[in-house]
Amino acid sequence: MRRHRPRGISIAEGCRLMGIARSTYYDRPEKAADDTAIVEAIFAICDGFESYGYRRVGAALRQQGFVVNHEKIRRLMREHDLQPKMRRRFVATTDSDHDGPIFPNLAKEMVPAGPNQLWVSDITYVALPTRFVYVAVLLDAWSRLIVGYAIGRSIDARLTVAALRAAINRRRPPLGSVLNRVGAGLIC
Template sequence: MTVEWMCWLARVSRAGYYRAWQAAEPDSEEMELRDHIQRIALANRFYGYRRVARQLKDEGRLVNRKRVARLMRLDNLLAVRRKAFRPPTTDSKHGLHIHLNLAARMKVTGPNQLWIADITYIRLKGEFVFLAVVLDAWSRKVIGWNLSRSLQSEMALKALCQALEARKPAAGLVHHSDRGIQYATEDYYKALKKHGVVPSMSRARNPWDNATCESFMKTLKAEEVNGKAYRNMEELQAQIGPFLNEYYNKRRLHSSLGYSTPEKFEELNSSAAPLAAVLEFYKA
């Protein structure tokens, strides 16, 4: 059967026939791009098309976001959209000293100006354990963390000491947390004071004051903890460590950082004056 006869039967022109034939042929460039996108999306299960597009850019490949979204949709790779972050309302009641909320008046412009700390729980096979973290508020980098079977103040103190040892900040750094008893103990305050760190705490019944750290906890739960069945503390420790130190700090792109990783963001921007935010606060 000739092409002319097939075109007559289908009521299409010869030009239309050839265009359709060419369109049906796989585009090698697009197939290669789809493979590339699949690799990124499968390695980062919670990446949406914006982060995938930025990852491609970082690897030297400029691709329009809309095209990335279209190809991810074709391959059913679009990440499940999570609900907006809504921190739970908490109110720590104890008789220890509560510090003023200094962080609310700060404009952070560099590393080691403001650290934020928080604690969350993680379910194991037969028990709950607790994770304390310290983040640099400017870069969102995890700079200290500790797992514990109890909520004693020592577990938060170990995370703080790890951060102090790793960063060796100058005096004047502000440390912000909620009003939990772990952060209000005399031992914790002494550790802050010894290194010239100024304590700051959220207002009563206002968890949004520490929303950045609470949001990090939500990311941790969604991208690492939820859906896993850790058998014991050793298994949890072996998996949480790489997530925090390697994936979150070095590989995960953050929209709030211009789609950079915390570590790369610090490398590219750490020339900012290290005490600018603190000086601005004290002049206010």
């Protein structure tokens, strides 16, 4: 029926004329492949691309003309131990080998009993499609709320000072509050 159905006749009408249920038409896909052919194709894909998971393998199989469910691909890959090899890239974001002063950690033993007694800060980067931006954040250690932040294109003292100024203007901390950064400490 698939190959010889005249134009203009729907699948439902063709099945009615032939006296079969419409579900029979959908019973078998156009190109069904046995498991050995699929497994051989999966092995070939995984040999060329070791980090491909079941989604990428499925896309490659579809490009080759196989009609395969993603669950079957996962099952076959698991049965034949074709799990992707994960390549984790390490990116050093901190330079701990510097000539600058290292300040004592004033908050090492400190447990805040209320807000604005201890602020902690850090700087990180956010990868955008075309570049990086840097974010300096200050948290209240007691409430875990962000008390100040700043975003900039370069990582320098202006970024951290802008975040500190935003926090001070927003919270007005009392004298004696401690601002701590990993490996550094200041008394406000």
